[in-house]
Amino acid sequence: MRILVTGGAGFIGSEYVRMLLGVPGGNAAGVPALEPSGVTVLDALTYSGNRANLAPVAGDSRLRFVHGDICDAALVDEVLPGHDVIVHFAAESHVDRSIAGAAPFVTTNVLGTQTLLDAALRHGVGRFVHVSTDEVYGSIDTGSWTETWPLAPNSPYSASKAGSDLLALAYHRTHGMDVVVTRCSNNYGPYQFPEKVIPLFVTNxxxxxxxxxxxDGGNVRDWLHVHDHCRGIALVQQRGRAGEVYNIGGGTELTNKELTGRLLESCGAGWERVVPVADRKGHDRRYSLDITKINEELGYVPSIDLEHGLAATVRWYRENRQWWEPLKAGGKAAVVA
Structure with missing residues (x-):
């Protein structure tokens, strides 16, 4: 099996690649036995893409890296033949950047996805796994979203992802393509670009x-370790039903203030280090995913609890300054959360 991973040098995509290539037999820690014969990473290496994220598997003969944009139809046509599966992570993903300028989000997330879908259709790719976000659902005061919940995105970022979700599902319904969509809650873990809240706070x-x-710090998020997210994606890649959506959550909800308190404690800092700032425009109040479907159909259960996962993440940033210091010193990490 040959797998094309778009955005495979980013935070979540590189975790997926490391998981595919770094686990002997592909069946440790609850990871499905995918056992790829080859993995191609297609990544434009924009500000958050980083070849260093693939360093642990750089010597694997099954890995091929292609520097390029998913919007480049000619390049996609050149790279895609011979692949059995596309796992599509490539996206502009930071809400604050989308508020400042939406055009790159529409271009990459919508047009880029359409370019990939067209190429997958031309070349007869067996399965297209489209990786999305819980933000397409909007905000929910009580309860949790199921996969049939109406989409109501509130930011340019989430609107562009909702558009790409609908395109992917439309190619299944129109052309019979083997498309599956995953929607995750907030990810955390090693190698996350230091503009997102956890690595930003920890490195600061x-x-x-x-x-x-x-x-007021009262916005609520469900936290999902990146490895659990990729385990869920692997299950969907292997056994998910074509044309279906699967929510992947972590099962631990915290307010941003509660999360801040945990990070302060982990870093030995006090509340005097916290500076209140004006709220984000259109800031969603609460996200919460119902993961019953992926649990009952595919056996997914989060394996990394937040207490241990957060401690390990803080330790990774403490021990890997050589990875994140150049990103912050070069001005590539915006000081936003």
């Missing part, structure tokens, strides 16, 4: 700096 605190907390 490790450097003796302050951290910005939006509004």
């Amino acid at each position: 605190l490790l450097d003796g700096g302050t951290v910005p907390l939006y509004g």
